Amino acid sequence: MAETIEIAKTGRARCRGCRQPIEKGALRFGEEQPSQFAEGMQWAWYHLPCAAKSKPVPLKAAMDAFGGEIPDRAAIEAAMAEADESASVYPYAERAPTARSRCLQCREPIDKGALRVATERELEAMGRPGTGYLHPRCAAQYIEQDDLPTAIRKNSRGLGDADLAELERELAG
Numbered sequence: 790m791a792e793t794i795e796i797a798k799t800g801r802a803r804c805r806g807c808r809q810p811i812e813k814g815a816l817r818f819g820e821e822q823p824s825q826f827a828e829g830m831q832w833a834w835y836h837l838p839c840a841a842k843s844k845p846v847p848l849k850a851a852m853d854a855f856g857g858e859i860p861d862r863a864a865i866e867a868a869m870a871e872a873d874e875s876a877s878v879y880p881y882a883e884r885a886p887t888a889r890s891r892c893l894q895c896r897e898p899i900d901k902g903a904l905r906v907a908t909e910r911e912l913e914a915m916g917r918p919g920t921g922y923l924h925p926r927c928a929a930q931y932i933e934q935d936d937l938p939t940a941i942r943k944n945s946r947g948l949g950d951a952d953l954a955e956l957e958r959e960l961a962g
């Protein structure tokens with residue numbers, strides 16, 4: 790997925806992190822993601838400090854590619870480093886960016902844009918852990934963990950309230 794940093798051309802976009810408007814002329818971080826309402830992709834915008842907390846990995850890539858001056862760069866980098874340490878805490882949920890993943894439990898593909906649960910799995914051939922994906926309805930059969938919905942909710946900082954509500958319905962099967 791593409792990501793970018795640019796100067797906000799209008800003051801109309803709202804930050805996906807804090808839900809506040811992003812001021813015209815401020816730097817904003819954008820991540821392209823599957824549209825929830827139509828075919829194709831749309832941009833999700835964030836204030837840089839907000840992206841540092843919830844999107845440290847793509848923000849880093851966008852900052853590396855961005856040629857201009859970034860105000861408060863040191864503070865943003867510190868927030869990214871802190872977020873990065875807890876970034877891949879499993880299990881977490883996200884929207885599938887492609888239709889290429891398959892559910893570890895039922896082996897059926899996971900639709901692009903659908904909610905999926907990410908968990909750690911051993912890659913036997915390589916002997917090291919990787920990320921595997923599950924339909925929310927299949928997750929409880931695969932992941933042995935008490936109070937799975939609470940654990941997933943805590944780790945899924947990229948999802949908004951509506952996504953989380955949908956996720957809990959799907960987890961319940």
Ligand SMILES: [Zn+2]
Pocket residue numbers: 804805806807808809835836839
């Ligand atoms: Zn924000």
Ligand SMILES: [Zn+2]
Pocket residue numbers: 892893894895896897923924927
């Ligand atoms: Zn499944």
